[in-house]
Amino acid sequence: MSPYWMDARSNSAFLFAFLIISSFPSTFADLSDPCPNFANLSTAWTNTRGEWVNSSDWALVKPILLSPGETSGPGFLCGFHCHYESFLCLFAILIFQDVYSPQLVWSANRNRPVRFNATLRLTEDGNLILADADGTFVWSTNTAGKSVSGLNLTETGNLVLLDRNNEMVWQSFDHPTDSLVLQQKLVRGKKLISSVSASNWTHGLFSLSITNYGFDAYIQSNPPQLYYEWEYSFLTSIQYTNGNLSVYYRWEDEEFNFTPFAPIPRTLSAQYMRLGSDGHLRVFQWQETGWQEAVDLTDEFLTECDYPLACGKYGICSAGQCTCPGASDNGTIYFRPINERQTNLGCSAITPISCQLSQYHSLLELQNTSYSTFQVDMQSTDVEICKQTCLKNCSCKAALFRHPSNHSSGDCCLLSDVFTLQNMETLNPTDYFSTSLFLKVENSPTENVVEKKAGNARIILGSSLGALFGVLILIGAFIFLFWKRRDSKEAEEDHLDCIPGMPTRFSFEDLKAITENFSCKLGEGGFGSVFQGTLSNGIKVAVKQLEGLGQVKKSFLAEVETIGSVHHVNLVRLIGFCAEKSHRLLVYECMCNGSLDKWIFHGNRDLALGWQSRRKIILDIAKGLSYLHEDCRQKIFHLDIKPQNILLDEDFNAKVSDFGLSKLIDKDQSQVVTRMRGTPGYLAPEWLTSIITEKVDVYSFGVVVLEILCGRKNLDRSQTEEDMHLLGIFKRKAEENRLADIIDKCSEDMQLHGADVVEMMKVGGWCLQSDFARRPSMSVVVKVLEGLVDIEDNLEYSFSYSPRPPKIAGMGNKAADAATAEPIPSALSGPR
Incomplete structure (x- = not known):
């Protein structure tokens, strides 16, 4: 059984589905209120059990918008697309011919389906928001405040938000799933991701993307494994047209195109292209009675094996x-x-x-x-x-x-x-x-049983009595410690149940079932391992199993108390937890693109992120930290901001994770005294005094900004001593007015946007000021990144970047050694 779209169909389920479907209209012409192709602001649609269109892939479709044209020819609709057995639904775009058998070509929430009575709203401020039946936020276009005037479904199947000048603000063509339709481009930095199967529409294993140096198809693993690579420099996009899949490249500020792939049959009927769950790139078209494969584009270059x-x-x-x-x-x-x-x-x-x-x-x-x-x-x-x-x-x-x-x-x-x-x-x-x-x-271990001859009876008896006496003492001590520890655990568990707004509490047996007995390991963190799991409703999750004693207990409590009661689009969502006997586990939403470090430190030109992707990631991190510092009931200091703790979803939206070292303080407190915690290289200089403010997170953010823009770690021991420390290079290049020298050389796109990247480096420099009072707040950083505030002039570049801090009073050499230990990345998601 697939995670949430059931593959097996019993006779009773089939009959039930048939009765339901047969009671619904079979064509759009039967609908009493024909769907428009345009919607105004302040409009809402609810996914009720109302007027539906049946689909050949065992789904029910409730249209919201129809593309312009007649319903008797190729067209598109957008609306709720629900599986007939589970009644879990996607907000989706479908292609159809003669309104029969619409096929899914785009969806907003493929990894987070909704149920009946979910709501899609085009708000007054221009944001398109999908919420589940209980009001839980699911998806948004993030277009609030961008002068949106309405929503339009075009004749090419592009869902577009337009402003007052009829200019495009957001379009679904920029966010492909596993399919392309005619006239749609797949641009550099975006990718197609296959579905798990025909009946399970969540992210599968195969991806197809455009890089600076070619056209790549690969399977998700650690690292990603290429199975098709077509090399050609300076590629910008591919476009699917009627008859061709054209490749575009830029040379000396001019764009050219050619068609290296097999011709695609021209047709007047509906046609679309899909990356299949088996890794094939196929074109499908409507032929009289149904959808048929027209051509397999990858078969031209690949054999079966x-x-x-x-x-x-x-x-x-x-x-x-x-x-x-x-x-x-x-x-x-x-x-x-x-x-x-x-x-x-x-x-x-x-x-x-x-x-x-x-x-x-x-x-x-x-x-x-x-x-x-x-x-x-x-x-x-x-x-x-x-x-x-x-x-x-x-x-x-x-x-x-x-x-x-x-x-x-x-x-x-x-x-x-x-x-x-x-x-x-x-x-x-x-x-x-x-x-x-x-x-x-x-190899299975072989047990060898060796019989030993009896020795001196007196020695054996004496040894046995001595051992028995020692065992009795140990049993007594164990019983005492067991009851003491059990009382402590019960108090901790009762404490968690008393905290308002807690996420779902799972039993350990629940999590064993969810993770298939912890069989799929995604990675290891500082305090344990992370496993992939699937909830009963089909949602993929990452289950973090904490291992250890006292420090793990503190980390677990900090994580549950902190992130369990806060919700923000740029914070990884804690779905649930388990505190049962010795088991301490955390259940998070699964972030399919893994942690940020895997995308900026690999040195692989083919996987290098472009400027817009990196800029968006930096803005997302800033928004998440701004929320923690200023918009929560209590201030939350994260205290361990680094690339390993920034996770990326399928659209490379960044979310802050791992709150095991975080600290909550009252709104009226401006500073707090605490022991040093965090990761070397990201620690602000004021940690040496143990008196900190939220500006320690701002400092760590500044280091991460430079790592993102430069594509290297802040401490790289493979470099010469002069270039080992990123902050040292940054200081030197800033004083020489040559910051462009340190832009990530693995990305041609970053080099092309050199001036913008240098301005962003100055934002990082502002966050790295040695005097924490001169650093901006994270809300100010957000405004700078959105172009509402200017960067402060006269920045100081006297950064502290010693890999080994001086001794900390009362902590001795062990503290300094621990502070310089190599950091262990934590992961809440599978690797790329």
């Missing part, structure tokens, strides 16, 4: 046939098909790999087998080091070693996910490179 899930995970593909990895040299079988009749579903390990049993891990070498991806993790190494590195890294599932045929030294690639492998029947001995593939497997 080139698709990452052609044979599922660990499956070996050979001429379209799927098998599992064979036995080891000693005959041990490690893998078996998930389904003997459907071998394309992949293979599973007979003995699952456990990090707690790493001593039983080994590597199985596969002969005549290749893999579609090779991204270098270790350069100029040898095969044994590559293999040992994989064995020591729990997240590593396979190692690839590539080396020149005439040399033993080469490059190593470590895979955290193993998708379809490819069988190479004959390897060309003249190939310049040779590649070896090693899969991590686990």
Whole structure:
């Protein structure tokens, strides 16, 4: 069963659906109030059980707007699109022909469906807002205050917010899901993301995007694994037209286009393009009785075995046939098909790999087998080091070693996910490179029972009595500590139940079911691990399991008390928690693009974020912090702002996360005395006095701004001593009036917007002033970023950036050592 769109259909469910659908109008002409294509401000629509149109994909459609034209030809509608079994709904745009069988081509809330009585509102200030039946915020265009005058669905299927001058303020074409329609462009920085399946419309594994250097299709993993890469420099977009998929590129301020893909059949009927849940890019069109595949664009370049899930995970593909990895040299079988009749579903390990049993891990070498991806993790190494590195890294599932045929030294690639492998029947001995593939497997530990002969009876008796006496003492101490700890835990649990506005409380058994017994690990944080889960309503979540003792308890309480009662679009939402016996877990909304550090520190030109994306991320962080500092019932100091604690959703909207070190203070307090907490490199200088204000978050924000714009960490030990510290380089370049020198060189778009980036660097410099009184508040930063306030002149660039702070009174050398320890990133979401 898929997370929230049920694949199995019983006879009774089918009959129930048929009765419901047959009672609804089957064409738009039957509707008593025909839908317009334009809506004015202060208009609202409710997802009631009213007039519907049935859809061939087992969904019900309630139209809100219809594109201009006749209902007897190709057209578009937007409205609520609901699955007939679960009655969970999307606000969506659909394409239709003769009003039958509309097909989903765009949705606003594919990862957060709503129920009946949900409401869509075009507010008086120009914001289009979707809220669930209970009033919970779900989605918005974020266009309040932008002079919006109305909402329009165009004849090309573009949902547009227009201003008073009929200029576009927002359009759905800028936010594609898994499909493109005729005349729609996919621009650099945006991507198509497949659905999980035909009946589960949430984010799947496949993505397709335009980079500065080509057209890439990849499967989400850590790191992303490319399965199709078409290289061409200076690409700006692709556009889907009737007959072609055109590629646009810019050269010397002029834009050109050409069509490298297979021709698309021209038609007068409805047509759309979709990235499928299997990784294929197909064009569909209406042909007399239904939707048919017109062309598969990726099949022109890829064979059956080139698709990452052609044979599922660990499956070996050979001429379209799927098998599992064979036995080891000693005959041990490690893998078996998930389904003997459907071998394309992949293979599973007979003995699952456990990090707690790493001593039983080994590597199985596969002969005549290749893999579609090779991204270098270790350069100029040898095969044994590559293999040992994989064995020591729990997240590593396979190692690839590539080396020149005439040399033993080469490059190593470590895979955290193993998708379809490819069988190479004959390897060309003249190939310049040779590649070896090693899969991590686990051997079942063998228990050996060894009988020992009896020794001296007197010694045995004395030892037994002594041991028994010691055990009795230990049992008494254990009972005392157990009751004391249980009383403490019960008091903590009762305290949580008394806090107003708390999120949902889960039992540990609930969370085991949600995470399928914690089987899908997304990452590790400072105090535990994060696992992927799916709630009963289909919403994907990230479950953070805290591990440890006293400090974990403090972190858990701080997180629940802080973020549990606050709600903001730029704060990661805490959905629930578990405080049961020794278990401490937090349940968050899942952020599919992971943490910010993975997007700015990788040095990969193909995945580099553009200027507008980075500018939006900086603004989102500022808005989240401004809310914490000024708009909550109590002031909230986050105290650990860094890229690892900024998470990105599918549209690269940034949200502040990880409130384990945060501190709540009363509104009338201007400062607070507390012990040093946070991550080295992001700590404001006033931490050395232990008397802080919210300006410590402003300082950390300034460091993050520079890291985003420069594409490097604030402390990079791989650089020369002169260039090791980002703040030191920033100070030097600012004094030389050469800040453009340190703009991220992995992004051509950042270089093109050099003047804007330098202005943004000055915002970061303002936040980094050594005197906290000279730093702006976060609300002022937001106004600066929105162009409402100017940056202060005469900034000081005497930043403190020593990696090792001086001793802190009363804390000794251990505090300084802890403060300079390498930070451990925390993740609430899967990696990219």
